[in-house]
Structures are given as structure tokens and as C-alpha cells.
Amino acid sequence: MSAHIRPDLASIPAYTPGRSNPGAVKLASNETTLPPLPAAAKAIVAAAELSHRYPDNQSSELRAALAEFLGVDVANVAIGCGSVALCQELVQITCSSPQDEVLFAWRSFEAYPIVTQVGNATAVQVPLTGAHGHDPAYIHDLDAMAAAVTERTRLIFVCNxxxxxxxxxxxxxxxxxxxxxxxxxxxxxDEAYYEYMRLTPQSHPDGVEIGRHRPNVVVLRTFSKAYGLAGLRVGYAVGAPEVITALLKVHIPFSVNRVAQAAAIASLEARHELLERTDGVIAERERMRTALLAAGYQVPPSETNFVWLPLGARSPEFGEAAAAAGVLVRPYATDGVRVTIGDPHENELFIGFATEAGVVARFT
Structure with a gap:
């Protein structure tokens, strides 16, 4: 007789990472192609020599560095094993039964339904604009999300x-x-891609500033994307002290390792070096989008390090065709295909594939 396992876990889909294939250009995962900043790389080496010691479970030095950087108190900052771990912890601190609802747009970050079900709560998905053939902006329908709030709603994710x-x-x-x-x-x-946004100063949605006087708002950011530390898994939450205190209670002890903490602190100290990198990604993003639009694809404006092709039912076929051409992209069921911005020569390979006459004829 086997051990009893929660029966509902059988229906939880596993998180699917981007494909890897030796020799292929990988534009399927939202990584940066550049290594950690030089100062962070040095900090990684130094911290690795102390790997026989436990890390600071409170991430005190990193929390203090972030508090200074963001202009908040240390009591407003929590650290997690990537921002996705904080997503699951936020479900844990707000939901206690299947009657509790977690609301989010769809399609959005695929971890949201997973962490909701792991937390034994109920997911409520609100389609993006354009999901039903009107106003094809593929953006959060905030009016519809507000209308979907009920007395059972405990948590709302807005991936922005x-x-x-x-x-x-x-x-x-x-x-x-x-x-x-x-x-x-x-x-x-959820502002995992915050550093890639280039909206005007008047419309720029800085969650930390927006949430300063809103105790029911918490902001998530990460060092995995623009800072190039995806392999070290360190993210952070900024919110009211009572929310942060609750997060610390469900935090898995020592889950943010010593090397990750050291690299994140060094990255913050060297953040003046980051702008050139993000500007380069943004320039390539716009170059790729311009080429795809010219070829006849629909490509929503992007504020991230990737572009989206809403190819619907043709998405899996496009993904396989790209892989056959040596470029791995990320199809999302029958919704669309996400293409991460890589190095210029990698982007050129994808643009060459996507704008080849036969491919355009099949997918536009």
C-alpha cells in the first residue's frame, strides 16, 4: 500500500520550462544572454568559498540594500527563492480553503494557476483583451478583473x-x-520585467511608488531577468510590514542561498552598468518587432525582453518549424508563441526564419 498523497495534485500541471537543444539557438526561456555583471561574478566566487556555512535566513544585508535602493524601510522587504516562490507564499498567507479565490488574467504567467492549486485555493481567470476577437491588444482587462472580484477573492495577481x-x-x-x-x-x-519598461514618465507604472500608501498592494521584482541571475534564484517583495511579516512566517528556511544573496547585493551596487544592457535588449526587441510587422505578423507592443506572436491554433506548428530551422521558441498551447530577445545574431536567425516567404504564407 502506497502513502496517501493529496488526490487533487494529480490535476496540477507541471511547470514547463523552455526547451533546450544542443546546437540550437534558445529563445524559449526569458533569460538574458549576458552573464552576471562583473562585480556580481566576483561576489559569486567569493561567496562560493563560504558554501559550507548556512546563509543568512533573514537575508538581512540584501533586505537593507534593497530598502535603501527603493526608499522604503527594511520592514517593507522580503526575499524569496525567485519571485515565483514569493507567488506561492502569497497564496499561502491569504488562502486557507478551496472557497478562497485567486484572481488573475489569462493568458499570463503560467505559475499562477499552479501555485493557486498547490495552495488549495480556487483560480479565477479573466481573459485578456482580444481573447474573444475584439480589441486585440492582449493586455489585462482591468475592468473585467474588477468586476470578477467577489467576497471570496483573497488575492489578485497583475503581471505588469x-x-x-x-x-x-x-x-x-x-x-x-x-x-x-x-x-x-x-x-x-508582479513586475519581473520592470527594468525593460520604457513607457513615458507620466504613464510609467512603478509599483513601489503606487503601493506606498496602499497597504493591500505588494510588488514583486526579481534579479533573474535584467540582472542576469536566473540560475541563482533570488527575487523580492515590497509591501506593508504586516504582509512582509506573514511572508517571513511561511518562508522555507535557508531557501535563498549565500551565493544568490551576495550576487544580488553586488548587482545593486553596480546597477549603473545595467542601463546599457537593457537598452541593447530594447533596441533588439524593437528591431525584431519591426521586421515581424513588416512581414505581416501581428505583434503587440512589448515592454519586456520578448515579443508575442498570437498565432492561435497554429502556435505548436510554428514552434516545431522554428525548431527545425535551429531556433527554439516557446509556444503556449493554442494561444501564441513567445520569442525571447537574444544576441543580435540569434535574433537575426529567427527573423530570417520567420520572414522567409514560405513561413510567412503559412503563419500570417
């Missing part, structure tokens, strides 16, 4: 910019939405 569509909502729209959400519902502004 959104993964995998790359779209972002501006500050005014976001604040109107937050004004409409009951104060007892925790709203998570």
Missing part, C-alpha cells in the same frame, strides 16, 4: 508587464483598478 504577451498597463489605469478593489483583497503587482 505581462508574461507571455509583453504588454503593460499604464499608471492611471492601474490606479483606477486598485481604487476599485476592496481594501481586504491583496493585490500583487
Amino acid at each position: 508587464p505581462n508574461n507571455p504577451t509583453g504588454t503593460a498597463v499604464g499608471r492611471a489605469e492601474l490606479e483606477r483598478f486598485l481604487d476599485a478593489v476592496p481594501a481586504g483583497v491583496l493585490v500583487v503587482l
Whole structure:
């Protein structure tokens, strides 16, 4: 007789990472092609020599560095094993039964339904704009999300910019939405791609600033994307002290390792070096989008390090054709295909494939 396992786990889909294939260009995962910043690389080597010692379970030095960087108190900052771990912990601190609802747009970050079910809560998905053939912006429908809030809603995820569509909502729209959400519902502004946004200063949705006087708002950011530390897994949450205290209670002890903490601190100290890197990614993003639009593809404006091709039922076929051409991209069922921005020569290979006459004829 085998051990008893929660029967509902059988219906939870496993998180699917981007494909890898030796020799192929990998544009299927949202990684940066550049290594960690030089100062972070040195910190990694130094910290590795102390790997026989446990890390600081409170991540005190990193929390203090982030608090100074963001202009908040240490009590407003929590650290997690990547921001996805914080997503699951946020479900844990807000939901206790299947009657509790977690609300998010769809399609959005694929971990949201997984962490919701792991947390024994109920997922409520609200289609993006354009999902039913009207206003094809593929952006959060904040009015519909506000209308979907019930007395059972405990947590709302707003992925901004959104993964995998790359779209972002501006500050005014976001604040109107937050004004409409009951104060007892925790709203998570997931800003994993924050460093890649280039909206105008008036519309730029800085979640930390927006949430300063909103105790039911928590912001997630990460060192995995722009800072190039995806392999070390370190993210952070910024919110009201009572939310942060609750997160610390469900935090898995020592899950943010010593090397990750050291690399994140060094990355913050060298953040002036980051702009050139992100500007390079953004320039390539716009070059790729311009070429795809010229070829006849629909490509929503992106504020991330990837572009989205809403190819619908043709998405799997496009993914396989790209792989056969030596480029791995990320199809999402029958919704679309996400293509991460790589090095210029990698992007050129994808553009060459996608704009070849036979491919264009099949997929536009």
C-alpha cells in the first residue's frame, strides 16, 4: 500500500520550462544572454568559498540594500527563492480553503494557476483583451478583473508587464483598478520585467511608488531577468510590514542561498552598468518587432525582453518549424508563441526564419 498523497495534485500541471537543444539557438526561456555583471561574478566566487556555512535566513544585508535602493524601510522587504516562490507564499498567507479565490488574467504567467492549486485555493481567470476577437491588444482587462472580484477573492495577481504577451498597463489605469478593489483583497503587482519598461514618465507604472500608501498592494521584482541571475534564484517583495511579516512566517528556511544573496547585493551596487544592457535588449526587441510587422505578423507592443506572436491554433506548428530551422521558441498551447530577445545574431536567425516567404504564407 502506497502513502496517501493529496488526490487533487494529480490535476496540477507541471511547470514547463523552455526547451533546450544542443546546437540550437534558445529563445524559449526569458533569460538574458549576458552573464552576471562583473562585480556580481566576483561576489559569486567569493561567496562560493563560504558554501559550507548556512546563509543568512533573514537575508538581512540584501533586505537593507534593497530598502535603501527603493526608499522604503527594511520592514517593507522580503526575499524569496525567485519571485515565483514569493507567488506561492502569497497564496499561502491569504488562502486557507478551496472557497478562497485567486484572481488573475489569462493568458499570463503560467505559475499562477499552479501555485493557486498547490495552495488549495480556487483560480479565477479573466481573459485578456482580444481573447474573444475584439480589441486585440492582449493586455489585462482591468475592468473585467474588477468586476470578477467577489467576497471570496483573497488575492489578485497583475503581471505588469505581462508574461507571455509583453504588454503593460499604464499608471492611471492601474490606479483606477486598485481604487476599485476592496481594501481586504491583496493585490500583487508582479513586475519581473520592470527594468525593460520604457513607457513615458507620466504613464510609467512603478509599483513601489503606487503601493506606498496602499497597504493591500505588494510588488514583486526579481534579479533573474535584467540582472542576469536566473540560475541563482533570488527575487523580492515590497509591501506593508504586516504582509512582509506573514511572508517571513511561511518562508522555507535557508531557501535563498549565500551565493544568490551576495550576487544580488553586488548587482545593486553596480546597477549603473545595467542601463546599457537593457537598452541593447530594447533596441533588439524593437528591431525584431519591426521586421515581424513588416512581414505581416501581428505583434503587440512589448515592454519586456520578448515579443508575442498570437498565432492561435497554429502556435505548436510554428514552434516545431522554428525548431527545425535551429531556433527554439516557446509556444503556449493554442494561444501564441513567445520569442525571447537574444544576441543580435540569434535574433537575426529567427527573423530570417520567420520572414522567409514560405513561413510567412503559412503563419500570417
